[in-house]
Amino acid sequence: MQQRDNLMENNIERRDSLDIDEFVRDFLEPNVPVVLGPAFTKDWIARNEWVVDGRPNFARLVELYHNTVVQVAECDTAFFTDQKRVEMSFSEFVKQWQENPQSRLYCKDWHFTKSNPEFCAYVPLPCLSNDWINLFYDYGILSSDDDYRFCYMGGDGTWTPFHEDVFRSYSWSANICGEKRWTLVAPGQNCLFTDSLGNWVYNLDDYNEQQFPRLKEVQKLEFVQRAGETVFVPSGWWHQVRNVGDTISINHNWANEFNLRFLYARLSSDMKAVRHALRDVTDMDGFEGQVQLVLRADSGTDYRNFIQFLRYMAGLYIREIDEPEGCPELLRFDPYFRSASSVQRALERINSVLDMLEQDDAALNLEDIASDIVELRSHLGTHLQSFKKLLAQ
Numbered sequence: 001m002q003q004r005d006n007l008m009e010n011n012i013e014r015r016d017s018l019d020i021d022e023f024v025r026d027f028l029e030p031n032v033p034v035v036l037g038p039a040f041t042k043d044w045i046a047r048n049e050w051v052v053d054g055r056p057n058f059a060r061l062v063e064l065y066h067n068t069v070v071q072v073a074e075c076d077t078a079f080f081t082d083q084k085r086v087e088m089s090f091s092e093f094v095k096q097w098q099e100n101p102q103s104r105l106y107c108k109d110w111h112f113t114k115s116n117p118e119f120c121a122y123v124p125l126p127c128l129s130n131d132w133i134n135l136f137y138d139y140g141i142l143s144s145d146d147d148y149r150f151c152y153m154g155g156d157g158t159w160t161p162f163h164e165d166v167f168r169s170y171s172w173s174a175n176i177c178g179e180k181r182w183t184l185v186a187p188g189q190n191c192l193f194t195d196s197l198g199n200w201v202y203n204l205d206d207y208n209e210q211q212f213p214r215l216k217e218v219q220k221l222e223f224v225q226r227a228g229e230t231v232f233v234p235s236g237w238w239h240q241v242r243n244v245g246d247t248i249s250i251n252h253n254w255a256n257e258f259n260l261r262f263l264y265a266r267l268s269s270d271m272k273a274v275r276h277a278l279r280d281v282t283d284m285d286g287f288e289g290q291v292q293l294v295l296r297a298d299s300g301t302d303y304r305n306f307i308q309f310l311r312y313m314a315g316l317y318i319r320e321i322d323e324p325e326g327c328p329e330l331l332r333f334d335p336y337f338r339s340a341s342s343v344q345r346a347l348e349r350i351n352s353v354l355d356m357l358e359q360d361d362a363a364l365n366l367e368d369i370a371s372d373i374v375e376l377r378s379h380l381g382t383h384l385q386s387f388k389k390l391l392a393q
């Protein structure tokens with residue numbers, strides 16, 4: 001039988017076994033996708049309890065989640081760059097899914113972990129657990145009950161239009177049952193799928209050639225993700241996804257030291273775009289505050305939130321060094337990336353983003369932020385120096 005390890009299928013690499021160092025070296029650092037084999041998820045409760053004979057166990061799912069209100073996309077109705085969304089009870093959604101499959105309703109972005117904190121339906125793969133975004137939302141911003149952990153469910157032909165993930169984060173997506181047909185597009189090809197007004201294409205399989213004359217030139221990675229497999233979507237890779245048969249998946253948006261610079265680049269270019277859009281009202285009172293508000297509404301975050309995120313993560317890694325037991329949040333969230341070299345790397349990468357922020361006019365315009373950056377940078381620098389000395393001994 002053919003070994004599946006390292007096998008390239010339709011240009012996507014597939015691995016049935018992968019340790020953390022290999023994942024860092026082969027996929028995180030070079031920012032390239034991979035499909036991880038079904039063995040990684042075989043013990044998940046979701047893969048056993050939610051599925052019967054390879055199909056969703058509708059009766060069990062309804063028994064478990066009937067009253068939960070979920071967001072449902074009408075896949076045939078476009079709404080700006082996304083699809084029209086409605087809310088309904090989970091049991092109503094499942095009824096429609098079974099009785100009316102041609103309505104192509106797709107339950108999306110269901111914050112499954114937030115709504116069922118006590119039910120451990122799955123455990124992120126060790127190599128995908130170094131997740132600063134969900135760690136920050138769980139422990140770092142106490143005023144927020146948001147998170148970036150989702151469950152998706154839908155019948156044959158339900159789909160997600162072409163997009164890049166929020167904050168230019170990574171995502172991972174694990175199929176509980178069914179199949180997904182993925183199209184991935186590596187960064188750097190935006191001009192090929194963007195029209196003269198700056199709109200990007202909605203559906204790669206059905207578009208107006210006059211509007212997108214260069215779309216044919218896009219280099220696409222197309223592959224099928226089968227039941228149990230997990231796709232790693234790197235930062236800034238655009239993608240479109242179509243379900244084949246009844247499909248359930250779990251996915252997270254996540255980020256860490258390896259894509260921090262991409263998150264910052266996205267935030268800074270969004271900030272420039274907002275400032276440009278508001279250029280006629282720069283004299284207005286509170287202009288800088290308004291820019292941050294618009295940025296937050298458009299991009300889901302702003303400079304203040306980003307600095308708070310950096311400060312929080314730097315604080316955790318400093319505690320990991322300074323406290324004899326290490327940092328409990330890191331231990332609880334991600335026990336795998338805590339070696340001395342991982343800690344040093346995390347702090348160095350935060351430091352290098354702070355370097356860029358120190359040169360960033362947009363950040364310097366926000367007085368409180370400018371002083372925060374300087375203070376955090378000096379605090380981090382001191383700790384990094386003494387940590388390096390300690391490691392060298």
Ligand SMILES: O=C(O)CCC(=O)C(=O)O
Pocket residue numbers: 152159160165171172173180233239241242249251
């Ligand atoms: O499965 C889907 O429909 C979309 C998944 C996705 O966009 C992602 O995992 O980033």
Ligand SMILES: [Fe+2]
Pocket residue numbers: 163164165171239
């Ligand atoms: Fe996505």
